[in-house]
Amino acid sequence: MPELPEIETIKNDLSPHVVGKVIMNVTFPTDPNIRILRRFPSQDTFVRGIRGTEIENVRRRAKYLVFDLRPSGTLVMHLGMSGQLLLRSMDSPPEPYLRAVFHLENHIHLRFVDPRKFGELFLILPSSGKCQFILEKLGPEPLEKDFSLEYLTNILRKAKRTIKTFLMDQKVIAGLGNIYSDECLFKAKIHPTRFTYTLDDDEIRTLHRSIHRTLREAIKRRGTTASDKRYRDGLGRMGKFQDLLQVYQRRGNACYCCGTVIQSTPIGGRTASFCPRCQK
DNA sequence: AGTACAGCCTGCCTGC
DNA sequence: TGCAGGCAGGCTGTAC
Numbered sequence: 510m511p512e513l514p515e516i517e518t519i520k521n522d523l524s525p526h527v528v529g530k531v532i533m534n535v536t537f538p539t540d541p542n543i544r545i546l547r548r549f550p551s552q553d554t555f556v557r558g559i560r561g562t563e564i565e566n567v568r569r570r571a572k573y574l575v576f577d578l579r580p581s582g583t584l585v586m587h588l589g590m591s592g593q594l595l596l597r598s599m600d601s602p603p604e605p606y607l608r609a610v611f612h613l614e615n616h617i618h619l620r621f622v623d624p625r626k627f628g629e630l631f632l633i634l635p636s637s638g639k640c641q642f643i644l645e646k647l648g649p650e651p652l653e654k655d656f657s658l659e660y661l662t663n664i665l666r667k668a669k670r671t672i673k674t675f676l677m678d679q680k681v682i683a684g685l686g687n688i689y690s691d692e693c694l695f696k697a698k699i700h701p702t703r704f705t706y707t708l709d710d711d712e713i714r715t716l717h718r719s720i721h722r723t724l725r726e727a728i729k730r731r732g733t734t735a736s737d738k739r740y741r742d743g744l745g746r747m748g749k750f751q752d753l754l755q756v757y758q759r760r761g762n763a764c765y766c767c768g769t770v771i772q773s774t775p776i777g778g779r780t781a782s783f784c785p786r787c788q789k
Numbered sequence: 790a791g792t793a794c795a796g797c798c799t800g801c802c803t804g805c
Numbered sequence: 806t807g808c809a810g811g812c813a814g815g816c817t818g819t820a821c
Contacts, residue, residue, distance in 0.1 A: 510814070544797090572815075590798085590814050606799095625798050627815065670792060678792095679816080687814065739800095778794065779814070793821080802812080 589627025
């Protein structure tokens with residue numbers, strides 16, 4: 510559920526509180542199997558690699574939160590479907606589904622909460638093998654220069670699948686999920702079942718612009734807390750972009766633009782919502 | 790090589 | 806009321 514704008518918001522919230530802080534310890538309160546560490550060889554190595562390091566920097570890559578550690582190591586977090594990363598004082602009561610706690614200086618906790626266990630933590634060390642390549646496989650950041658109109662045009666022309674699955678492929682564009690791919694397609698007036706190679710130059714230009722505008726607006730509004738009310742920012746607050754959603758989770762409601770009933774259809778194992786009149 | 794899809798997981802909602 | 810079943814969805818491994 511947390512996509513690019515939500516992770517960006519969490520990163521911005523956490524940075525001033527955690528950068529420069531030493532991680533004193535890491536504990537795993539509720540999950541004996543520690544499935545959140547499934548990519549990493551062992552819990553011991555993870556804890557030993559992190560304990561005593563200082564958080565030098567926090568950044569975002571796609572939907573991953575990346576903590577650069579001093580003197581070495583890169584801590585990577587993915588919030589999966591239902592994950593939250595919360596800054597709490599040591600003595601505040603533990604949240605349900607609390608999976609991991611990073612004990613920082615000054616009695617501060619960075620808490621990883623995740624009911625559905627789709628989230629993931631891993632530590633990249635020089636010796637950690639394939640973990641190093643996970644971030645490298647991702648496509649360009651949609652708000653960076655390398656996600657140009659030329660790039661989008663070229664890969665759209667080469668692909669042979671629906672525009673909806675294309676936009677959610679992290680190797681193509683890093684950071685879009687179901688919410689924002691639906692919203693971008695609505696803004697661009699493109700039907701989610703269209704095949705990539707059928708888009709003309711005008712449509713591609715509009716789509717490129719829609720991706721920029723949708724993501725910038727969503728970051729400005731601090732992300733989307735959809736009806737499952739799961740996403741929270743770094744301090745536990747809800748986002749505000751859900752008020753601006755045009756199609757996502759609006760099936761059966763009237764399109765704000767033309768009044769037609771919003772429909773949904775499964776595409777690539779996901780539910781795509783769209784306005785059958787506005788989107789061609 | 791590129792694409793499609795099952796499986797992972799569990800709270801919540803719907804229907805019986 | 807209580808239960809079963811379906812849905813939600815990011816990512817990976819596997820199959821085509």
